[in-house]
Amino acid sequence: MRTEEILPEIYNLILAKGTREGERTQLMLAKDALEQAENPYEAMEKLKVAFRPLALRHNLTPDVMDFYLKMTGESVDTALYDFTKHKSEAAFQERTIFAGGCFWCMVEPFEAKKGIVSVLSGYTGGQIADPTYDQVSSGLTGHVEAVEIIFDTRVISYRELVDLYWQITDPTDALGQFQDRGSQYRPIIFVQTNQQQLAEQTKHEEAIKYKQPIVTEIRPATVFYPAENYHQAFYKKQPKRYKAMKRARQQLLTYQTWKRRLGL
Known part of the structure; x- marks a missing residue:
């Protein structure tokens, strides 16, 4: 995923009312790192590591879980429901x-x-x-x-x-x-x-x-x-x-x- 693809999704998750505060904090850290032209791969790896414990227990909020699966390549189908x-x-x-x-x-x-x-x-x-x-x-x-x-x-x-x-x-x-x-x-x-x-x-x-x-x-x-x-x-x-x-x-x-x- 390129930075220009990642940032809009991160922005939407930060603004979403269903996102938990702990998730929002990690997303904001990743957003700041990407906006400061840091290595996008490193920024996303840090975000994966932060989310992995909750993801393994299926305890991320739904939209954040979708994004995590997309980052890790594990998602079978992330298409939006019509x-x-x-x-x-x-x-x-x-x-x-x-x-x-x-x-x-x-x-x-x-x-x-x-x-x-x-x-x-x-x-x-x-x-x-x-x-x-x-x-x-x-x-x-x-x-x-x-x-x-x-x-x-x-x-x-x-x-x-x-x-x-x-x-x-x-x-x-x-x-x-x-x-x-x-x-x-x-x-x-x-x-x-x-x-x-x-x-x-x-x-x-x-x-x-x-x-x-x-x-x-x-x-x-x-x-x-x-x-x-x-x-x-x-x-x-x-x-x-x-x-x-x-x-x-x-x-x-x-x-x-x-x-x-x-x-x-």
Whole structure:
């Protein structure tokens, strides 16, 4: 990466509201070094070293993580998500929102189905407007990580979507989902008015299958805030990491489903 390519990205990260102060400090040091015509390679190596401990623990903020992966050449896909494509304009299209743990693992199961127009990762159900990932992950805003789905009712029904939701979540776990712990990962179905009755019906059907109580909430849909670019289509951007997470989630789902159906 040339200095003229690096500086605009660093400036944007410094100004971004989601960047943490510690990250911003390191970015400003790198910016000053580059502007003073120091060796760009040396300046970027120092920045990599500063970010590496947090990156290895997946604890950089999303946009900074994108930049780190770009610096190290590890990023599979850093293309910006086109948010303008996530819109329903036709009478035969509907929206619905599902929360069921980390949204990284909630996109691909739905997006793989025919009739899905768009799946967007984001935050909903909380008390503040336009939250950042850091704010939601604190568990203090009331939001949950969720996916908003636009689907073609001529091809796939709401019933098919909600049936899939029950298959990929643990409806007896109110404290999170699988390896994802915290209030921001609790299972909730957010419904449009015309979806309420069917969602309630499927919840009753699921209750028969379990000896433990079903804790998945059903609520009216509220404002849905898109998550940062880093989180969109994560399974495409980082397929190896996603496959490992998906495998672990499926193993826990199988174990917990049988355990709770047996009342253990």
